[in-house]
Amino acid sequence: MIPLTRRRLLRNLGLSAAALPFAGSLRAADAPAPKRRVIFVFSPNGTVPDEFWPDANGEGFAFKRILEPLQPFRDRTLLLKGISNQVRGDGDGHMRGMSCMLTGIELFPGNIQGGSDTPAGWASGLSIDQEIRNHLQANPATATRAGSLCLGVSVPNRADPWTRWAYAGPNQPLTPIDDPARVFQSLYGGVKDRETLGSVLDGVSAELRDFAAKASAADRELLDRHLTHVRELEQKLRQADTGAQRHPVPPPDPKLELVNDRIPDISRAQIGLLVGAFANDDARVATLQYTNSVGQARMTWLGIPDAHHTLSHDPDHAKESHEKLVKINTWFAGEIAHLAQRLASIPEADGNGNLLDNTTIVWTNELGKGNSHSQDNIPFVLVGGGLGFKTGRCLDLGGAPHNRLWLAIAHGIGHPITKFGNAALCKDGPLPLAS
């Protein structure tokens, strides 16, 4: 039942001494250097290469149909071809594609059997988002109240290597929160609960006075004490409300049901919360996971009732399926564009441009192509700035291990590690993306 996993209300309310100060107050008083942030976005089942990769690389590239929605951000986009997930070992392509993506390291042996290969367990190392988070949290100047967010959209409630990509350490998968109400509750629940309680306690005081008026003198003493404590609590609630957010985040629609057909609304709600958290500097790292590896979303809002993973297995010559997969992937690109647009619309509180100037979105997939389960040419779409990468181009990296991209991102954040995940895959150092 839910109450067990919820912390005591008063702690949530921010009324206990242990509660962290509100919104961004951990930030150093004068912080002129721009913030550096990163968001990892996952969509499943591979892309459609002929409608995804530009015909030409370099700065003169042109988006094909799938990336068309990113046109307004063409100059802020860095498209990386020729990166492959070279982590091998136990587990099928989907499992390794998912759980070795952000970790860059093998899965432990285990009992989870995929459609092929050997059974496997969890990843044997932490994920790059958590590596960066730990680095930022270790320094008071870059630490935030939440550190990182681990968000999902329509993630099945089952924990296995297909449904988890962020790891706090070996055998420690993180659960993406796919309910916007829960995300809101964990970030800002205290504010909302304080409002509700404040209005309720007002009524309770009045009722207690009535109740006491009817009681005998001896019993009244007990009720008077009760009333005193209610008043004290009301006062505490009022005082706590003075620290409001700089960038107000509205609560998600309480009627939003977590069902397949509401995926577009859930996606927008999660993006809103993610952007709000960055605007309030509650976190600087996030993962956003659409469904899961082998995800079976049915995009009825695009007129596609078929299940995504099943479609992705159809052969290249199946024209109808090909067209549907293009539409599905285009829809994901639209969500990335929306995320970029929301970030770009909010000026930085410290005057360093807007949020997108200092945030890099990394959109990827567990496979290069669905029907071949290839882990070569995995789509990596980087949108935004702040890591010192040169954008507005498409690069072909000729089959580099993806561990090297994580090194480049860590370096861009200001965390110059030389190894991440499988060390052998890091020997050529971070990918050179600055120029």
Add this chain to the structure above:
Amino acid sequence: MGSVSAAPDGAAVYQAQCASCHGPRGEGVAGKSDEPLRGKRSVESLTRYIDRNMPEDEPEKCVGEDAAAVAAWIYGAFYGPDAQTKDAPRIQLSHLTREQYRQSVADLFGSFGGRPGPFAGGGLEGKYFNAEKMEQHKEHLLDRVDPSVVLDAGILAAVPKLKPDSFSVTWSGSLFAPESGDYGIRAVTQNGVRVFLNALPWREGREEVPVIDGWVSRGDEPRAEETRITLTGGRAYPLRIQFLAYGQKSASLKFEWKPPGGVWETVPTANLSKQWAPTAAVVSTAFPPDDSSHGYERGIAVNREWLDAVVAAAADLAEFASQQADALAGTKPNAPDRVEKLRNFCTAFAERAYRRPADDVLRAAVAKEFDGQAPDVAVRKTVIRVLCSPRFLYPAPPSDPADGFTAATHLALALWDSLPDEPLRKAAAEGQLKTREQIEAQARRMLDDPRTRHKLNGFFHRWLAIGSSERIAKDAKTYPDFSERLIADLLQSLELFVSDVVWTGNSDYRNLLLADYLYANPRMAAYYGLPPVEGEGFAKVTPPPGQRSGVLTHPYLLASLSYFKSTSPIHRGVFVTRSVLGRYLKPPPMAIEFMDDRFDPTLTMREKVTQLTNKPACMSCHEVINPLGFSLEHFDATGRWRDTDSGKPVDAKGTYTTTGGETVNLTGPRDLAAHAAASRDASEGFVMQLFQHTAKQAPQAFGPDTLAKTHDAFTADSYHIRNLLARIATTAAMPTPATP
């Protein structure tokens, strides 16, 4: 009244010799004699007592005629029953105790769903499948009821056609939590396991959330997947366990729990059932302990911690309500009448919580919440509002009308620590809860309910001073086989015994003291030298004649009333004096620690205690305590029978003097039990304590002769405990004259 003789003036003697410690009107003096001089000794008994013991430092100062005069005066002035009536306790406003809060909340939410049938243990339903690749349920092998959730090579070999390296099992049913508190739950396995316990049921857009998700193995490394969950006692909770072994060298599983105060063990068969149970609202907020300064828990402590807990629990439960709103209100997300259904739910929720039908004011208040606010927000706010309301928190305040709803409230609190159920609400609404007969008929109906057993179980825990077994620790050198496991067995044995006496047959209180049998499992039988027990569970066994007698000689009590290495006749004697014989003992005048190494090691425990307590100041109480404690000296610190102590034969003989001044010769445990079973003080003390535990008020608050009348009916009824409970509940529920 002619006072021509020179007979002493009782009042004057009292003021001169007694008042400095007892106060001018026997009300007590802090730090001297705290306890008010109120009691039930006769004038003769008082005289004897004062003559021999008072004043404490110079008992020879007030003897003979002086003692008689003081006794007569205090008896008439404040000590005796008629005098006490003048300042009798009244029915005091009190809030729900912790347990009443938990039980009320469970029934409040539970009243909007189906109620499960009576819990019948026996195990969970297991469904076995062979798995293949990604298909867990490839081949259905068999369904059966498993007495416990344990898999090992032997058990697996017995399942025909099972492929040991690729199979799955799903167990389902319910788990019964005997006590309220935090339960450790763990699954020990090298394979995949998920445990769903009291999970919110599946609905569109929400899957069930497991309390343990250990689906992914770590190679073949064995793991203990562990969690803690708060449960409310006396209830069953839905349980489902999924298991998967795939591509691994071996397969095994143990599903274990650690109940409050218990040890890790395989969940017993008696606590697992294949029957369904609904998801229950559980209060996981920690409430501060209730005031028990009067010897029983009641809700008279109002402080910041309590209010914080009330508010935190209300917010948690509002979350539960909003998760379950449609199911509670009997509607669906897009139903056209959804708002109306939710509003009706809120009104019904409030009237059940307030234990009284909604009036116009309440209806208007609920309607107002729904006005211009999202209905789901209105539900949340109403739930918080109701659970923070004094009308929920202070049940049946003296200012409420003395009608059927008040009677129903008292009955439900007395027997269940909870809210009136549907039959009670109906009887109240139809005016069928007015006469004593009507109320008693409901009380008798309510006896046959797991909540009544739970409440009575709580009483026996209190009466027998059963705490957490973690407190019973013994020196491993002296008692190498006295394990944590054995302590848990002892507790279970004691509970089985009490439950056997109370809930079967003639429910005779005297059997609690006189029964010559006890429950034992093989481990207990081996340790205590009892007749052998077949199988693994508990069975009734009869120890050698003359050794054991009911609860007084139960090894759990004897072990808990002992020191780390040695017995403690004082602890045992005090327990017998206060709890069993119903006598008042004042706190010791000085705190003296028993230090074993200060004594000559060749002395027996009896000799050491005799030396330690031989001062006159000590003996006024210890002349009562010691012989009672000595009579149990045949039992060592773990409750095992012994014939010698420090190499000398045990001397269990003694002479005990009753409050009435009679002397009783004790030669051992059975004499003690026989005296207790026949003692009026003892049975009256039992009635008093059960009354307090049940009604959470002093019996005198219901009339000066309530205790005596209840006790008379109890003895006339062959000391029938269940009937006594029904009678107490009825008395507590009967209309009382309004207090001024």
